[in-house]
Amino acid sequence: MSEREQCGDYEIYLDNEDWWVIKNLISGTILGKFSKKEDALDKIAAFLQSDDERTESESVC
């Protein structure tokens, strides 16, 4: 992978201090910095799977 890539709403890149940064492209917020690329990718996998914001309750049958 190159040093800046996007998957879903998330972007991962290597910053000037050699941290792997995860950015949410929708909110523009930095979600975390990791020394190892594997850890950052692991986190993005978790974000994509996360159902925190996805849970809905139906109200009309």
Added chain:
Amino acid sequence: MHLNDSCFRIIHKNNRCLLLDCSSQIFWILEPNSIPKELFNQQLNLQVLEKKIFRTDNSYLQKLKENIELLRKLNFFVPLKRGIQENNSYQSSDITQIYVNPSLDCNLNCWFCYAKDSRKKNKSKLDFEEISKIILTILDYKKGNNFSDSIGFSIGFTEELTLKFQLFKRIKSFIEKIKNQYEFSIFLFLPSTNLMQVTEEYVDFINDYKHLTVSIDLENKNQVNNVVQNIEKFNLDIEKHLIIPIHSKIENFYYIYSRFSNYFDYISLRPVRVKIDSEYPWTLETLSNIKMEISKLFKKLLSLDDENLLSFFEKIGPTDYFVRYFHRIIERQKLDERCIAGKTAYAVNSVLEISPCSSLSDYEGLSVEISDFNIQDAVEKLRKKIPNYKETECSTCYIQSCCGGPCMDWVVKLDDQNLLHPNKIECDFNKHIVDETLFFISDLIENRKKLFDLIIKERKLRNRLNYPLDFNQFSKFFS
């Protein structure tokens, strides 16, 4: 994660193939000719999936296997969690929606009417005093339990509003008068009308209210004519929504959507649960008809040019059954329950019985008499009758997040004895819609991305599918 906990579905149709991860609701396009046919339209866990593609000379499958392993090592795949909430959690919960049905009076006898059976045996009516007492009792129940969620009242789901419009207006004034005594918000929703007859008073009211919902029986030519004539009596600036109940023998969905688009701003099609002795029963035979019609609809939509497809989506209503699956798939929504009926929503009928919804008012097994206007007591008794869906077969179903679980009304109407089991015909119907919608969306993303983005923008959706739909391309990000 145990490999058996994961849930995948390989969906194959018309030489196209999708891999759906049921937990994340992320799906990818696969190369259909490389996938073993035995895997088509099967639900698989990670162990089975890997095993089936383990020994292969096919380079595409080799790559697929490597990428699945890569994502597994990253803990990308998580167990399929049941999205449906345990009913017990509602034991002492709030009431947020109440349908009060004061009578069964109507000037039509539609095939889909909730009150069809009750009307033959029950002539009781609730008067204004009784209705206002029910409303006050429920509001005081909320207040006494310190519940703060808003509550919506819907009056007259089993009758024609225009026949009792004075009563509705009186209830509206009553609610306006008392609402300030409560800290939570109170709403009164205007029910739909069949628009068979409209008075000047009703037209004035709607012109002021700015919204009109009409429900139409397509089999009744007289009603169709009346609707088309009477709709012209309302101001152009009011939002007009048409609900079209659909039955199992329906034909040509696209024509139905198009037919009324000159008269209404929004059109919602909704399948209706009817008993097996209905003129339009839900049976295996009629199911295959309606599935074919659904497939024809999606085929037709894909054949439309951008302008016509966009205008189709502009006209499709908020309660349309099909568009909700479209929304849920795009937003990867996880429905944690099918609906709030019997949990925080209830219906009260004209003989003062409480049930989970208006359609179940006639079902003894799911209704309770309200004695001496004691709502709390009746609700507690009713909750004990409502099945607990925590451990049904839905927990392993690949569309559980889109569907939300069983509907008690489908089960009751189709004469299934065990309320705990979802009705198989309804399940098959919903799965077919989900499958067709997945292919429809993947086609739009692949071939008409600009239009897809425009539809999402118009419908104010949160797109959670903005990743590479090609599985190997997706995995590349993580390599």
